[in-house]
Amino acid sequence: MFDTQIYVQRREHLKQQLSSGLLLFPGNNESPMNYPDNAYRFRQDSSFLYYFGLDFPGLAAVMDLDTGSETIYGDDLTVDEVVWMGPQPTMRERCAKVGVQDVLPANKFADVVQEAAAKGREVHFLPQYRGDTIILLADILGLAPKMLNGSASQAFIRAVVLQRSVKVPEEVAEIEIALDITHKMHIYAMKMTTPGVVEQEIAGALEGIALTRGNGVPYPVIFSVHGETLHNHYHGNLMREGDIVLNDSGASSPLHYAGDITRTIPVSGKFTQRQKEIYEIVFDAMETSIAQIKPGMKFRDVHLHAGKVICNGLKSLGLMQGDTEAAIAAGAHALFMPHGLGHMIGLDVHDMEVLGEDIVGYDEQTQRSEQFGLAYLRLAKELQPGFELTVEPGIYFIAELIDMWQGENKHGEFINYEAVQKYRGFGGIRIEENVLVTDSGQRILGKPIPKTIADVQALCSS
Ligand code: GLY
Ligand code: MN
Ligand code: MN
16 A cells, blocks of 8 residues: 555545535445355455555445544454454554544444434535445435435535546556556567467456456456457457457556556557558557647547547548548547547546546536547546546447448548448557656656557567
8 A cells, every 4th residue: 555644645635625524435345246255356446545545345434524533434353254364454453554543343334424414414425336335325324225326425526536636656656567567468468469369368368467466457358359349348259360459458556556558469460551551540649649648738639639630541541531620520530439539547447437427527618529429538628737548549440330320421521431341340440558647748657568560560470
């Protein structure tokens, strides 16, 4: 965990942003796979981790804004539990490591919250996503479970989002650890991918690398010759000569900061001419988009810039046509890149998404578009120093989408459907980096992973 003072200062800062009442931090519990004692790998709630650092189940915490007190609720292990799980430091010892002296049994959490609510004090909580926690909080607060998130505290959400959005140097160092492991995963994939291998053999090994060196993967590995399916988690395809495979995978650091990197690699070690042409466009979109990132720049403008590079590139190949500005304004390029250019990243791979995408990525000056493609942009607002985000342009040939649009002659003035149809079966190419906004511009985080065609081919055929 981080130094004690980091957790103490984070909580002090948060308390200064809000006026009165209780702030609730339910920790996550074990989540059963198929019977109660057979659980998925434990993952602590990210806001609990951020403010209270303790990475084990059965906890909750409360900050009292009126008295300034901070209490962690949780139980020491019984001897029965020690028999199965081994000895652990006491709750008091563990809480001292994050600067919390007030420790109470887990079952007191409900009493304290109910007592405050009965006195008419404000009880602030964040949106919840796990069924057991939703039921617990709903029960304590006398709400129907499905109504709970509607009563989440907007002031609390905003304060947490503002704070967690800006990464301090200690966090950046931790992110670099995640990216060091992620580097090993991508190098492994480039070296071991070869015709005749089933995707699962590589995908499983990538997850293993993430587990042996960090905290596993922060999202399911995407490793597929069908990279045109954006979040493709099927790994059963045999990789063949001439295929390209999209590897979107990363590791969680020991403190659960996420890496989220994509490379698209040739199975046989060499891209075909057609693959190279599409790759170069994505690469250009990536490089020039990253160069635009600096404080004060709206990420929506960076997204639109990437769209222009993709549109111009596809025009040069005869797949798009007409005026670039008009095509972008109409959203015609979204046939090829239907997703946003990137998102915040941190303790969550889509950082703080549970707190509300619009609160994280938009503000009063930047409203979400309803246009297909642009509507999926998770981060649009003005960038600030300390933001960590992904930049992940791509070009995909999605047969169902092409057929539907062609059937409607959608954006027919900008898209040459006859030429596009010749790319059916091409797959998809995405390149993704994790970028820190600095005081004067930006920095790509992590050890460089081959990205140019020459560098990727050199490693893939090595
Ligand atoms: N790996 C999921 C994403 O890039 O958003
Ligand atoms: Mn990704
Ligand atoms: Mn991403």
